[in-house]
Amino acid sequence: QAARPHVVVLATGGTIAGAGASAANSATYAAAKVPVDKLLAGLPELASVARVSGEQVFQIASESFTNDHLLQLGKRVSALAKQADVDGIVITHGTDTLEETAYFLNLVVRTTKPIVVVGSMRPGTALSADGALNLYDAVGVAASKDAAGKGVLVTMNDEIQSGRDVSKTINIKTEAFKSQWGPLGMVVEGKNYWFRAPVKRHTSASEFNIDEIQALPAVDIVYGYGNMNTTGIEAYGKAGVKALVHAGTGNGSVAAQAVPALQALRAQGVQVVRSARVPDGFVLRNAEQPDDKYDWVVAHDLRPQKARILAMVALTKTNDSKELQRIFWEY
Numbered sequence: 001q002a003a004r005p006h007v008v009v010l011a012t013g014g015t016i017a018g019a020g021a022s023a024a025n026s027a028t029y030a031a032a033k034v035p036v037d038k039l040l041a042g043l044p045e046l047a048s049v050a051r052v053s054g055e056q057v058f059q060i061a062s063e064s065f066t067n068d069h070l071l072q073l074g075k076r077v078s079a080l081a082k083q084a085d086v087d088g089i090v091i092t093h094g095t096d097t098l099e100e101t102a103y104f105l106n107l108v109v110r111t112t113k114p115i116v117v118v119g120s121m122r123p124g125t126a127l128s129a130d131g132a133l134n135l136y137d138a139v140g141v142a143a144s145k146d147a148a149g150k151g152v153l154v155t156m157n158d159e160i161q162s163g164r165d166v167s168k169t170i171n172i173k174t175e176a177f178k179s180q181w182g183p184l185g186m187v188v189e190g191k192n193y194w195f196r197a198p199v200k201r202h203t204s205a206s207e208f209n210i211d212e213i214q215a216l217p218a219v220d221i222v223y224g225y226g227n228m229n230t231t232g233i234e235a236y237g238k239a240g241v242k243a244l245v246h247a248g249t250g251n252g253s254v255a256a257q258a259v260p261a262l263q264a265l266r267a268q269g270v271q272v273v274r275s276a277r278v279p280d281g282f283v284l285r286n287a288e289q290p291d292d293k294y295d296w297v298v299a300h301d302l303r304p305q306k307a308r309i310l311a312m313v314a315l316t317k318t319n320d321s322k323e324l325q326r327i328f329w330e331y
């Protein structure tokens, strides 16, 4: 008994804590209803994997996550990771912004202990609910020595994904979380099968530390599309944004009429991060737009919502565009 690893489950809400009116309700239900004690009590199989304790951190749908939620959660994860009696940490989370929280924790929590973020696509009340197995897998991975040092992980649909790379790619099916670089491994019947490891800097090798971050700067996103106007860019500039992520078309291309508005923002000291609305691939520096000339930063392979997270974290340390670009290559 005493030899079992201790895994702390931090519950934040989402569909994995959702409840519907009938078992046929796979998509129509209320998220963030079931408390963590009930979630854990419903999975007696966890006892054979780990000694599990639960904490209700929030009970919200993840689209309502704010920077304050990220900071509070990150600080709690960091404090738990420092405890000698904690071997791994699981965060249950709504799937809509799960990838943002997982990437944030990957950047700022200085630990090699496994941290696993998990959600579900169907509430526990539904036929073929996926939350129980996803949570069982998450606790199993968090309890495993071989999951240490691999950065923040996401277990969904039998796969172990890198929290940096993974994104929600469909809003109905259970195989919702994918990365263009592929999963790190799979978890089957409580055993992990690894196939690759992340090469970008994370967690214990990060230059960022949640214990030293008290606030995150305002970073927002504008979307590129045909007939784009500059209203959003100008409004964010007036609102005092510190960086603006441009979710461009194609290889992060920017409409001719939007370029001067972004240049004006940069001239005011606002950082411009050029990303792409295309789900996969990566933005090349000085292709499509002369980034060196405009002093813009490219988001590498990060989707706009992940580029926003990295820009916020990076801006807590530097407002130098060359340093920001180095950070975007390295993380």
Ligand SMILES: NC(=O)CC[C@H](N)C(=O)O
Pocket: 013, 014, 015, 016, 031, 060, 061, 062, 063, 093, 094, 095, 096, 097, 119, 120, 121, 122
């Ligand atoms: N599948 C889900 O978790 C989505 C539920 C909700 N919108 C959330 O992200 O919390």
